Amino acid sequence: MSAELVCALDDLVEGQAALAEVGGKKVAMVRLSDGSVHAVEDECSHGSVSLSEGEVSGCSLECWLHGSKFDLLTGAPLTPPATAAILVYPVTIEAGDVYVDVTAPTNV
Template sequence: MTFERACALADVQADEALAVTIDRYDVAIARNGDEVFALQDLCSHAAVQLSEGEVDNGTVECWLHGSCFDLRTGKPTNFPATEPVATFPVEIRDGDVYVDVESTLNGVTPT
């Protein structure tokens, strides 16, 4: 696994998402309570940034059409999205968030 620094943990506010670019991938770093997740920052339905949506109850909501995606699995939890988004392994080290964009937790290839 190749973890790269994405941001400072303090930059990710509770129940919000932060847009970062790691290598060639746009990634949304989401904080839900004390947990931090990384997922592809692109809705599988309408190709808009998920980082601009709301994080609540373990999901992130796409602001355009209301599709929600599970932060752990990347699977859509409601329509209109039917395809999952890629999720990535996260490590917290010395107050920083590290993400491995070369490995996906759910086998979905990021675009």
């Protein structure tokens, strides 16, 4: 695993998406109310816009442009118009720091 340091856990606001660049890729980072942290591809598979500007609802991230929702665990589209999944990246938290590995998506 070649995980890269992204940020401190405390830098992520619960229930909001944040943009990060990891290994030259744009990643949407989400910290949920249960304390879990998720990292997904930042580009909507339907509209090619930034998902980190979207809304978090439960364990999903909604694209701000056309309203497609994606499951943060699987990357699967939950609502149209998106029909293709987005990539989900493994997240590790060590000593209060968040690490993401963009070389090994978990849903490919």
